[in-house]
Amino acid sequence: MDRGDSLQRLMEALRCLPGVGPRSAQRMAFHLLQQDRDAASRLHQCLGEALEKIRRCRVCRTLTEDEVCGRCCDPRRDRSLLCVVETPADVLAVDQATVFQGLFFVLHGHLSPLDGVGPEDLGLDRLERRLAEGEVKELILATNSTVEGEATAHYIAELARRHGITVSRIAHGVPVGGELEYLDANTLAYAFEGRRQF
Amino acid sequence: MDRGDSLQRLMEALRCLPGVGPRSAQRMAFHLLQQDRDAASRLHQCLGEALEKIRRCRVCRTLTEDEVCGRCCDPRRDRSLLCVVETPADVLAVDQATVFQGLFFVLHGHLSPLDGVGPEDLGLDRLERRLAEGEVKELILATNSTVEGEATAHYIAELARRHGITVSRIAHGVPVGGELEYLDANTLAYAFEGRRQF
Structure with a gap:
């Protein structure tokens, strides 16, 4: 392939994604342009739409498309x-x-x-x-x-x-399914301190 | 956050990327919309540009912005x-x-x-x-x-x-830095067959 400008720029832009280094960015760019053009167009459209519509809820600051989010408006909560x-x-x-x-x-x-x-x-x-x-x-x-x-x-x-x-x-303690042997000392200490009648 | 339609659609669209499952897609979507809006806009623009400009070289089929790629045109090759x-x-x-x-x-x-x-x-x-x-x-x-x-x-x-x-x-053999102990039998057999005078 030709390291044309727009391909190079796409690879660099993909690196803004969390956990994406130069190698993954290259793999993603090739995948988008080569194997899955339809999905790439859809991603382009969805990203544009989301950037345009999604903002913070005026009340709770979560992400939403509305002025006030569904949770904050819900009378059952x-x-x-x-x-x-x-x-x-x-x-x-x-x-x-x-x-x-x-x-x-x-x-x-x-x-x-x-x-x-x-x-x-x-x-x-x-x-x-x-x-x-x-x-x-x-x-x-x-x-x-x-x-x-x-x-x-x-x-x-x-x-x-x-x-x-x-x-x-919220409580500290042993994660469900966790083994004591692999737990750090701090968590174990909290788990003991916060013990409940069984 | 409100599982608004455009956020949901962005998460689904991100799953077209190689190695991205539902959890990573969610993390990516939140990252793009929350922490790094500028980078997200840049990604949106670069993806659109790349989709529009990049195609296959008429001669060698690699990805390029031109009718014939730089390598195929290069007289020194x-x-x-x-x-x-x-x-x-x-x-x-x-x-x-x-x-x-x-x-x-x-x-x-x-x-x-x-x-x-x-x-x-x-x-x-x-x-x-x-x-x-x-x-x-x-x-x-x-x-x-x-x-x-x-x-x-x-x-x-x-x-x-x-x-x-x-x-x-191209040759089969031991990868550079590879240890024989961990090599599969096929590769090792090829490496022996293809041995060269030292």
């Missing part, structure tokens, strides 16, 4: 429970795995002062206004169990306590 | 050597790894009667016309070392012999 997560993918994961029927708030990241990510970038001003309205009774912190996720959880917990709202954090 | 490969990516690989300065012919696949891929789908009619012209003196078969690749190589070898052209096949 319990408005007194609010679950804070880092990403829209986390909303999906919680929705699929649990029976949680409250509402969500999506941070789109975590506090990271060194990267210049402060409370306002995570919409915490908006979250605080919502907590001040008095509808939320329990705030469930479901940020990641990383150093940054924990720090963000602590910050938001403070904020919620100032408004007299109950704050909970 | 040795027109008496023709290397047959399965894909445009193979052309790149040979170009980067070897000092081969002849021309290429890209099959875009291999013979596969069960999938309805016959000689004409691989452009073998065009290859035969080229061999008939008398310019090519040696045909180097660099199809994959799979059952289908070997069968295709045999078919093309027959075709070349009918025109009195020397046919060669």
Whole structure:
């Protein structure tokens, strides 16, 4: 093949995808242009459409095509429970795995002062206004169990306590199917601390 | 997030990429729409441009923006050597790894009667016309070392012999850095058979 400009540019553009290095990008570009032109056209169209239509929900900041997302509009959901997560993918994961029927708030990241990510970038001003309205009774912190996720959880917990709202954090422990032998010491310690009557 | 239609469609469209299952497609879609909108727009534009501009070289069938690709037009290349490969990516690989300065012919696949891929789908009619012209003196078969690749190589070898052209096949053997212990018996047998004076 001729390393024509547009092929080269496509390979470079594909590298913006998570987990895609130069080799995968090359393989993807060839696949798109060679074997699966119809699928490639469809991808082109869907990407354009999604970029045009999808934005953040005005209330919970998740991705949606509407001004306010389906979950926030759903009258069957319990408005007194609010679950804070880092990403829209986390909303999906919680929705699929649990029976949680409250509402969500999506941070789109975590506090990271060194990267210049402060409370306002995570919409915490908006979250605080919502907590001040008095509808939320329990705030469930479901940020990641990383150093940054924990720090963000602590910050938001403070904020919620100032408004007299109950704050909970999802549990640490042994993953289902996990073997103790391969578990890190921290998780095992949490699992012991959080033991329940059997 | 709201499983809006356009997001869902983007996730499905991303699955046309090689090695991308439902989970990666979801991760990619969120990444594109959430963290990296500029890169996503660039990808959209580059994909559209590539789909519009890139086609097969009229002479060697590799991917190019021109009617005839840069390699086929290059007067410094040795027109008496023709290397047959399965894909445009193979052309790149040979170009980067070897000092081969002849021309290429890209099959875009291999013979596969069960999938309805016959000689004409691989452009073998065009290859035969080229061999008939008398310019090519040696045909180097660099199809994959799979059952289908070997069968295709045999078919093309027959075709070349009918025109009195020397046919060669790239060597089998121990991969550089490979350990004998982990090599399959076939490869090892080929490596012994093809041994050279040291």
